Amino acid sequence: MLSREAILESCQRVAGCGAHVSISDEGLERFVGQLETDWPKFAKQVSVDDTPVIVPEPWKDTKFQERLIFSDERTEVNWIVAHCLIEIGHGWRHQLQAHHNRGASQTITLGMFTSHQAGFTYTARHMADLTLEQVAGWFNLPLRVEATGAAHPLAVFAEQLHRCLVGAGQGLLAAGMADFFDVVDAVTPAAPAPPPVGADASAATCPSAWPLISRLVGLCPAFNDREMYTDPKTHQAAPVLFMKKVQLAMAELYRRLDGWVLDMKKVQLAMAQLYRRFRRSDPGRFAFRDIDSLTVFVDNVLPCMLRVNGVLRVSPALTARIEARQPLDPGSPEEMELRACALVACSRLVARLRERGVVSPTEADLDYYLWLMGKWDQYRDVERHYTPGTIYY
Template identity: 25%
Template sequence: MAALDRHARARGSAQEEAPGLPPPGDAPLPGDDLPELVRRYCRGIVAAARYVTIDESGLERAAERWAQEGLASDPPALDSDDHFLDGGRSEVCAYLLTLDAINFGSGWFPTLRKRPGRSGYRTIASALADHFRAHGPWSNAELRAISAETVAHVLGQDPEHPLMALFARALRDLGAFLGEREPLAVVASADGSAKRLAATLARAMPFFDDRGFWKRAQITANDLALASVATFGDLDDLTIFADNLVPHVLRVDGVLRYDPALAARIDRGEPIPANSPPEREIRAAAVCACERLAALVGRPPREIDVWLWNRGQDRRYKARPRHRTRTVFY
């Protein structure tokens, strides 16, 4: 009970400081079979949805077209130009845990200083990679004391940008979670289970406790596996990593249909509030659609996610607004 009380207090404190945290009880607690909780939760949302629907015929057409374009054959990978993958296993593990601790903020990305030719995420990932190459990882003690000013300097951003304080908070949480452990000890503690690692992250750090979706907790396990830092026997049990880009690709390619008023709001660039019914329906529909896609093309949802996310970097997807939500979860 004491551990649960501490988790509730941490969530309460984070709720005051960071947007996007759902109230306790809004969705299930992060259990050991976390991906199955996501599937059940998303099916429930889709069954009662008012703003977003899955076009089954559009999904089947897209699956056939995408399979011809490499969806069922191209293996997922992390881009070595944007990520620090050339160090030792311990350093790469530290990099990915650090990066995934701050892998959020897409609702603010239009206001970031972008590196030439790079998106908001790739700007952050590559700037952090450059820091690791030049200086190595922060120690756990340095993470616990890190400031918004330090984060901004490393990422090439304005220290007053609201994301910098949120990133600093997330990194302090990571330092507290690590304690005196090496990053690889976190991987070892999962005992070969991506689901166990994801549940551990979601329980330990409020910014990972994305109730009902747990996008960032799951993607951390996937990133560690893609970088050959970890081997998980249940990796393919993960769902997609529900954000705002994968559903955007699904919408542009005719798989998701939005209520006309919601579509107009998104197309105008109007923010969609975190945890509002439309925002949760968009993410839940993406999860359920990609479960169906996975069955149609014979690939696990996590691979569907990586392929669609990379597809979303194409100019034609960037030419059309995606939904923007200011949240610490994506």
């Protein structure tokens, strides 16, 4: 089974021997102080947890604030997991900006809203049968250049999205699962009876996130975010695990649904809405007792925020490549060192914050914080690394 330890240890191996990226102890300590000061501002932004997605400041006043209406809990869970499965496309940021003035994550979120409004439900069969044209339509991605009829560069992005979804649909079907919700059901067959109001969600009745993570990774190729890394000194190769999107899915399910018992009947739903306010009163399926064992969901934004805030030291040659927007190859040492060092640095940041005791976030909280930070005015134009060839982030 996948575990926090397996992910962290594989990244620590890279962080200990990387040729291009390392963690600065002084920078890390300085950033801990900054986080303590800035945390309250952040807490306000993500505490609104009944919105379908976390809404960064620049997205305010857009339709993302609207509540998506789902016919039932199964449909909502399937939409959330599918959304996280296709949180990719950072490497197309500039092409997307030029095409429709939106970045990768806004393109994905808007496309997910559009598909929902079009009545699409993310069942295994529906995903397996998706056509490239359908996907390109929802996400507003051109497949051809109008004037010449030649393939549009963004068609590759549309193909990546299509591949993620079809792969998941086929994987689920092969395992006899009708949808993502069936996987939840297979892992935690019956929602445990809710403990009395006011009881602690960390009680053993709450499920662990890791069996569900492991099962989803086994079924959906696009969740299996791992690469081989060769130690530059010993020349030994070993796998490095990041598991960005599947951990994001756990955090999203937790953020949205931990207060719900998902298979309850309509009349109970109203009760659940009331319970939901009392976050810890109704753990159901998604109040993962080990939510604080997730690592950050490492993409290209986190390494960038840590680099500009002095936590990551990046070699001048690699910094120059990043600033020149030169793409990195998926699985290249540079790409893996950036991601691995960011993941390890975040676990150290959270450990230090907890020791000092002023604020005590989970790594998932810190992830959301750093991702939202990438939208702040002073950071929006800072170049991040780009790996357009990956389907993992």
